[in-house]
Amino acid sequence: MVRSLRKLPRRKICENEGSHPMLETKGPREGQVRIPSGCAIAAIMDRTGGRHDGGDILKSIALMHDRSNGLGGGFAAYGIYPEYKELYAFHIMYESREARAETEAYLDKYFMSEKQERIPTEPVAAIKNPPDIWRYFVAPHPMRLANSGLDEAEYTMQHVFHINGKIDGAFVASSGKNMGAFKGVGYPEDIGEFYRIQDYDAWAWTAHGRFPTNTPGWWGGAHPFTLLNWSVVHNGEISSYDANRRYVEQFGYDCELQTDTEVITYLFDLLARRHGFSQETAAHIMAAPSWEDIDRMPPEEAAYQTALRTVYSSALVNGPFSIIIGSDEGLLALNDRLKLRALMAAEKGPMVYLASEQAAIEIVCPDAENVRSIEGGQPFVVQLDSVVAAKARESAENCPAREKPFRHEVEVHPRRKERAHA
Amino acid sequence: MLDYVLPRYRVMRDKDLCIQCGVCERSCSNEVHHVDEELGRVTANNAACVNCQRCVVMCPTQALAITRWPQVDSGSSNWTLETMQDIAKQAQTGAVLLSSMGNPKPYPIYWDHLLLNASQVTNPSIDPLREPMETRVFLGSRPEILKVNERDEKLSAPLPPQIRLDVPLMFSAMSFGSISLNAQKALAMAARELGTFFNTGEGGLHRDLERYADCAIVQVASGRFGVDPHYLGAAGAIEIKIGQGAKPGIGGHLPGEKISEEVSRTRMIPQGTDAISPAPHHDIYSIEDLRQLVFSLKEATGYSKPVAVKVAAVHNVAAIASGMARAGADIIVIDGFRGGTGAAPKRIRDNVGIPIELALAAVDQRLRDESIRSTVSLVAAGSIRSSADIVRAIALGADAVYCASAPLIALGCHQCQDCSSGKCNWGIATQRSDLVRRLNPEIAAERVVNLVHGWTHEIKEMMGGMGINAVDSLRGNRLMLRGVGLNEKELEILGVKYAGE
Amino acid sequence: MKRIYALEEWCIDCKRCEVACKVFHSKSKDPVKAFLYEQPKPRNRVRVEGNRTLSIAINCRHCPTAKCVEGCISGAMTRNPETGVVTSNPEKCVGCRTCVSMCPFGAVTIEEGPTHPIAFKCDLCGDELGVPGSPSCVAACPNRALIYVESEGN
Amino acid sequence: MAITTDYLIIGNSAAGLSAAEAIRKTDCEGSVLIVSREPYSAYGRPLISYLLEGKTTLDEIWLKPEEYYEENRLQRMLGPDFEVVQLLPEEHRALLAGGEAVEYGRCLLAAGSVPFVPPIEGLAEASNVFPFLTLDHALAAQEAAREAAALAAVEGRPSRCVVIGAGLIGLKAAEALCGYVDEVVVLEMAPRILPAVLDQEGADVLRQQLAQRGITCLPGITAQKVVVEEGCATACLLTTDELLPCDFIVAAVGVRPNSALAVDAGAVQGRGLVCDSQLRTSLPDVWAAGDLVQVTDAIDGSKRPLALWPVAMAQGAVAGASMAGAAEAPSYESAFAVNAVDFFDISLLTAGCINPPEDGSFTAVTEVDGDSYVKFVFRDGLLVGYILLNRPACGGIYTAIIENAIPVDQLDPAIFSAAPENLDFPPALRWARLHKFYPADRDRRGWKEGC
Secondary structure, three states, X not given: OOOOOOOHHHHHHHHHHHOOHHHHHHHHHOOOOOOOOOOEEEEEEEOOOOOEEOHHHHHHHHHOHHHOOOOOEEEEEEOOOHHHOOOEEEEEEEOOHHHHHHHHHHHHHXXXXXXXXXXXXXXXXXXXXXXXXXXXXXXXXXXXXXXXOOOHHHHHHHHHHHHHHHOOOXXXXXXXXXXXXXXXXXXXXXXXXXXXXXXXXXXXXXXXEOOOOOOOOOOOOOOOEEEOOEEEEEEEOOOOHHXXXXXXXXXXXXOOOOOHHHHHHHHHHHHHHHOOOOHHHHHHHHOOOOHXXXXXXXXXXXXXXXXXXXXXXXXXXXXXXXXEEEOOOEEXXXXXXXXXXXOEXXXXXXXXXXXOOHHHHHOXXXXXXXXXXXXXXXXXXXXXXHHHHHHHHOOOEOOOHHHOOOOHHHHOOHHHHHHHXX | OOOOOOOOEEEEEOOOOOOOOOHHHXXXXXXXXXXXXXXXXXXXXXXXOOOOOHHHHHOOOOOEEEEEOOOOOOOOOOOOHHHHHHHHHHHHHOOOOEEOOOOOOOOOOHHXXXXXXXOOOOOOOOOOXXXXXXXXEEEOOOOOOOOEEOOOOXXXXXXXXXXXXXXXXXXXXXXXXXXXXXXXXXXXXXXXXXXXXXEOHHHOOOHHHHHHHHHEEEEEOOOOOOOXXXXXXXXXXXXXXXXXXXXXXXXXXXXXXXXXXXXXXHHOOOOOOOEEEOOOOOOOOOHHHHHHHHHHHXXXXXXXXXXXXXXXXXXOHHHHHHHHHHOOOOEEEEEOOOOOOOOEEHHHHHHOOOOHHHHHHHHHHHHHHOOOHHHOEEEEEOOOOOHHHHHHHHHHOOOEEEXXXXXXXXXXXXXXXOHHHOOOOOXXXXXXXXXXXXXXXXXXXXXHHHHHHHHHHXXXXXXXXXXXXXXXXXXXXXHHEEEOOOOHHHHHHHOOEEOOO | OEXXXXXXXXXXXXXXXXXXXXXXXXOOOOHHHHHHOOOOOOOOOOXXXXXXXXXXXXXXXXXXXXXXXXXXXXXXXXXXXXOOOEEXXXXXXXXXXXXXXXXXXXXXXXXXXXXXXXXXXOOOOOOOOOOOOOOXXXXXXXXXXXXXXXXXXX | OOEEEEEEEEOOOHHHHHHHHHHHHHOOOOOEXXXXXXXXXXXXXXXXXXXXXXXXXXXXXXOOOHHHHHHOOEEEEEOHHHOEEEEEOOOOEEEEOOOOEEEEEEXXXXXXXXXXXXXXXXXXXXXXXXXXXXXXXXXXXXXXXXXXXXXXXXXXXXXXXXXXXXXXXXXXXXXXXXXXXXXXXXXXXXXXXXXXXXXXXXXXXXXXXXXXXXXXXXXXXXXXXXXXXXOEEEEEEEOOOOEEEOOEEEEOOOEEEOOHHHHHOOOOEOOOEOOOOOOEOOOOOEEXXXXXXXXXXXXXXXXXXXXXXXXXXXXXXXXXXXXXXXXXXOOOOOEOOXXXXXXXXXXXXXXXOOOOOOOOOEXXXXXXEOOEEEEEEXXXXXXEEEEEEOOOOOHHHHHHHHHOOOOHHHOOHHHHOOOOOHHHOOXXXXXXXXXXXXXXXXXXXXXXXXX
16 A cells, blocks of 8 residues: 555556566676666756756766666756746656646646647667657646645646646656756666757756666656656665655655655655755755764754754655755755765866766766765755855745745746746 | 362472472462471462462572463363353452453454565665664654754754653553552663653652652643642653553552552552542543643643653544644553553453554554644554564654563563552562562663663664664654555555565 | 672562572582482571561671681681681581670571581682682572672771 | 890780781781790690590691791790790890790780689699690590590499589580590589579579580589599599599689789789780780780679680780780770580570679579570660570670670560571661671662662
């Protein structure tokens, strides 16, 4: 019951994947090479907001070929849709015509669509049976949004959950603004080629190559996992999964995919968006300091840390993980408290590089500086310069979403808002 | 009237080993053994034996063992010997059958149908000897959202009062009166040493234990014994006891002869009078009344300590627990039907209530369904027998467990279920000074501390095996459990998958 | 020196100390043989006074100026100047009972020895006279009513 | 050439050895010389009767092993030649019987007692009359007994020994000789046996029990004359005018302090040598310890010698410490008699005042129970004396009650009706008694309460 929420057709897809000819041919190769553990993750960001095409990230993740097994790869890109930056960009995968029809009817009901189109793809030999992948630039339906009593993000999220959970054969791969996820079953370099990611310009890229042991590979389950503006790439297997899942499920997050990445994304959304914490504090909560460390702190600091750990004890993420979380603010990398997974960081001018392996950074930036390993439990945060400046002006107190005035009261229709500004 | 009641046990004495030292005779408050100088051997009054096994342990030559009375039953699976003996007793006395400790009937023990997970390959297990392994938990109510100033690293509003447990285990309520002061003191000392809490039960806080008040949870029960501002103020936390797993719906009755001077002073009742705890709190006839009591206690203590509410696991416990959370309880305690007691009507003990495993799973899920699980603490009680039971309870959703029988067994209790006689040979459930003296709190506390240390090591090993290094990540982590020998409905209520799934 | 102290608050009158003492001071060190078969009967040197309501184990205090040593006419009773342990040499003891009349605690008894009655007293379970061992009574006490601890005097 | 020594100890028994030991505790360097008329290493004089009974042997009676003297560098000169015949305290010299002189720094007189020979006609001249004080006496008596038994067996009659004096020495001699001769008759001038340590009632009980074990005691009867034939005593003419034939006689009517040396040198003598609390005599640099010292009785304040082993040991320790100039020299103020004696399987413990004057200030409680006889004497709410005949268990507890003057009303009254127990003391006193040197880091429960 607990993790059987997934809809049956998806399970079928997994099975199809299992009989994938490519997989069959891969079988013999297992004995010849050392089987790597876990996945590969990488990210590149320009702090100034300068946009770069997907070439580097593709190179970087391709280098870590052996860290994935062809059962999943993907990319998230920020800043790719500047012309639609006030609209939610839904990337939706369809397994069938019916699914698309049903989804589009649903979207029509709850959203106002500015544009919809099939995402351009390139046939790649290694990529078999891709789903039909569309993108929609939408705004919440103003009346329905107002009636829902939810804020815009919450409203959107609920409907994404609905599509993912209730519409067979449809899966929302990403739903943020001015960003998108490009993912599927295959090696990341093949997926990148398939999606033609070199055609997109983004100020931040994240990438993932998957070695699934935890959940079977299927298109929807490939990473990055996204929700609204969040995208998460993750390497590891968290042992606190069910504790985290049951915690976030209290607050309306349906863990349909039963993946670590999904639950980490929801935790982040809960802490950062709904509870108003900075991403750094949210990460800090998820990889909290040990009691031993807290006991050594001055009383006031200890009280603060104790309160965070106590109130958010179920948000503590346990087990080995390295994650890179992308958002409209920038990137955040985090390792588990014991540092059981590799994750390297480096800089060069405004550019910041993150990858599971140092080589994956050096191949795109041979003269990278400040190359270092991310410390266990210490969030590594890179924000856009503009975000840093804005944050400095903000109150340091967390402002939970429900205490903020509903933004849709002034932003019901993005076009109108733009006009107002103009 | 001829007594039709048969002996239950028989003393087996190895004549070759018996040295007639008389240790057994002096050890038995039931006067079973007798060194008969005339006969030149030690005789036994088997009918008086309650199988407490004190003599067996004390005998310097291991010459003793207690066996069942060899009487065969009638041959009927329906009219068992025990059933018929109960009838014989009641025919003799016309009274309610009294018994003690927890439900001994062979109801399913769900703990034993839940298996734990361990990491293999994809996720490293963690070696608790090498890596920090955190068992600390806090109990109390929490805001759903914590308001902080991130730059100054300060809380915008203080956290509601919490109690800190270094191990996810506390000692359940056992009053001074139902157990000896030495037993309570041993638990207090152990609690202090272990960084956890003992519970005074409803018998007040003896002045000798005031120095342990900061690791005491003081109980406010229907009799309100020993409750005054000082008592409430001294404690680490307050617990309102609505019910007890061993005897849901039943009050308590400590007969006047057990109200010694010390018990009387501690309970604040006259010496020699019966201490009667009514079945309900007569100021709580509904949930809103509970809210009043909870807040009365919070007012009385300046909102400085958490208030727990303890209920027996009964049929609609999930709804009750939800109501308790909304009535202001900071800690919800659910006591399952195998929980122990100093004295309970046997029929109640054996037939009322539901298993803690199901109750806990149901309560945890209900609180989550209502999005309030993370604002209250949940404590499971009622026969936690081992570290594995604790791990299971936490994985099912408990923040911590209450444990009483196991520490009592550490003190020497052999579950003879004769607590109500007041003749406990182990010095635990008695007020007789010569018997109380048998329990040196120093040894007793050491034994309890050893037990809990052992359990803690095991918990750490099990958590480490799961790849978890903090108990926070075990709480409600039902994926770490798999059922065996359970039906669909049981799996559903427990929220676990079947082994192999 | 390390002394045995008896704590009546915890003494439960079980007399396991007496049994253990007797067994340690037997030839066989086996309780069954010691109690039922050995001749002369091994003697316990610790003695529990009292009854269930109040009891205490009494054994030699190993006094710095031991009255029993002062009174011993045969040189059997001696206090080892290094260890402080007071012991009675069964070879030399004639059983005159001066020690009995002198010991303020009743910690010496005269009982039948191999040839004639002699003094028996606590020797701290040493293997040789005057050398303390690990006292059996302390080990046998189920309630730590006997403790063997470093005392604040010699 | 004169022998020189820092410490000269005259007398090689309890007091002398105890003093030597005490000297060594303070002064490890000074030379110590022990001289004695007896040619033996120190032995317990009371052991002689046990030796004859076979409860000890000539191998075991020695108080200290020979190594002891070497280890402690105690020089000994033993034998008749080394008897001190004259003490010259001003010159710090002692003259020995062999003609040598000892120059000493400090001297201790610890020569004990000598037997008192009663003025009975014929007694002094008979060769088969033995005192019973020293090893030589005992061995001689033993030899006489063996001969008497052999002779009597030849003659087909019972052998008989007469013991004059039913004090402790006389009765122990009687017990010892009982195993050699067929009949032992003990004469006692006083109306009861053991007049110094028993009352009339107790004496009667004991007398009956001795009779059952072959010793005939005749209290109130003594010899008015000893019949001597060919230099040997053959019979005693009793004060009842009966003639009691005998094979030999042990004369044990009493002892007196062996203090002639000191008295001749000018020491002040009362009923024994008069000493200060450090046991210094009135002579310069001369101390005294043991039977020859006059002691203040702790109970009645009377001053007399207490010829008892523990007293000698205690005094030796005080005198030795004082002689060596110990920093915290103990003082010796008073004592009371404690006697332990056994006859066959009969035990007798007595202490303090046993026959109180009937001046109304004392009360006594007695109890006869089968073979046992018990008497307690009280004054001013204190126990001042006891007799424990055949009830020896824990008798020392009573001794402690007398010694520490513990008011009787603090004690459980049951303490006098059966063997005393430590539990009969009030809790605080009990704790204080049983927990000397109890480590302060533990409370009375034996552990530190967690804090």
